[in-house]
Amino acid sequence: MDRIPILKMGDALLITIQVDIHDQIAIALENDLTQKIATTGARGVLIDISSLEIVDSFIGRMLDNIAAVSRMLDAETVVVGMQPAVAITLVELGLGLTGVKTALNVERGMLLIQNRLGALGRDRAHRP
Amino acid sequence: MTVPTGRDDVMSIRTADDVVRVRQEVRSRALEIGLGLVDQTKIVTAASELARNTLDYGGGGEVRIEIVQNGGRRGVRLTFEDNGPGIADIELAMKDGYSSGKGLGLGLSGARRLSNEFSIESTPGVGTRIVIARWT
Numbered sequence: 001m002d003r004i005p006i007l008k009m010g011d012a013l014l015i016t017i018q019v020d021i022h023d024q025i026a027i028a029l030e031n032d033l034t035q036k037i038a039t040t041g042a043r044g045v046l047i048d049i050s051s052l053e054i055v056d057s058f059i060g061r062m063l064d065n066i067a068a069v070s071r072m073l074d075a076e077t078v079v080v081g082m083q084p085a086v087a088i089t090l091v092e093l094g095l096g097l098t099g100v101k102t103a104l105n106v107e108r109g110m111l112l113i114q115n116r117l118g119a120l121g122r123d124r125a126h127r128p
Numbered sequence: 129m130t131v132p133t134g135r136d137d138v139m140s141i142r143t144a145d146d147v148v149r150v151r152q153e154v155r156s157r158a159l160e161i162g163l164g165l166v167d168q169t170k171i172v173t174a175a176s177e178l179a180r181n182t183l184d185y186g187g188g189g190e191v192r193i194e195i196v197q198n199g200g201r202r203g204v205r206l207t208f209e210d211n212g213p214g215i216a217d218i219e220l221a222m223k224d225g226y227s228s229g230k231g232l233g234l235g236l237s238g239a240r241r242l243s244n245e246f247s248i249e250s251t252p253g254v255g256t257r258i259v260i261a262r263w264t
Contacts, residue, residue, distance in 0.1 A: 056180070
């Protein structure tokens with residue numbers, strides 16, 4: 001069965017979705033990702049969807065699920081690289097992906113995660 | 129008046145792979161008639177929602193893909209048909225957030241918003257037929 005590779009980049013994990021995803025691949029991805037967050041202690045998950053020509057409610061639900069599960073494991077999910085036509089279509093479809101942070105590209109997504117880590121670090125430093 | 133032009137394709141929807149194939153075929157027909165990128169994306173996304181509904185709720189079925197002409201405008205028309213359990217309350221099923229299964233409940237209402245034309249007929253115990261179109 002096809003699996004989507006998960007790469008480690010500093011404190012974050014990077015997933016690039018390039019193919020049309022089926023249920024089985026989506027389930028495998030959720031399993032693999034949660035394992036990887038647990039073993040690496042990653043604090044962020046970047047999901048690059050720049051290759052996706054459409055995002056339907058099935059893929060939208062998968063992104064929402066991944067974000068929710070990752071949050072439970074103390075990792076923040078940022079969906080990056082959404083094509084403009086996909087963004088327009090998603091909103092009209094009624095899927096705002098409100099549970100998911102987004103960034104224009106991987107670089108800016110990484111910055112979001114680093115900023116969060118920086119803020120967490122400052123909070124900890126201020127604790128008596 | 130709307131008249132079909134040229135070839136039309138009937139594709140069967142029995143597996144998740146078929147949903148992918150339907151998306152690809154709708155994309156290529158939308159390109160063929162010169163729909164812009166956003167319109168292509170909308171009709172392909174609507175097709176994906178309806179094909180998945182056909183598979184998940186209709187127990188499989190088929191889609192007819194046609195290129196149609198109305199005056200100077202061309203369109204892609206998609207007819208999804210299944211012989212599944214049908215929808216007892218269409219008005220309820222069309223509501224955002226209504227879902228009888230594992231979905232987000234955006235399939236029908238979302239597909240309607242993404243299309244220029246939308247019609248649905250369903251008879252409990254007989255099946256469902258949904259027609260959508262997107263015009264240049």
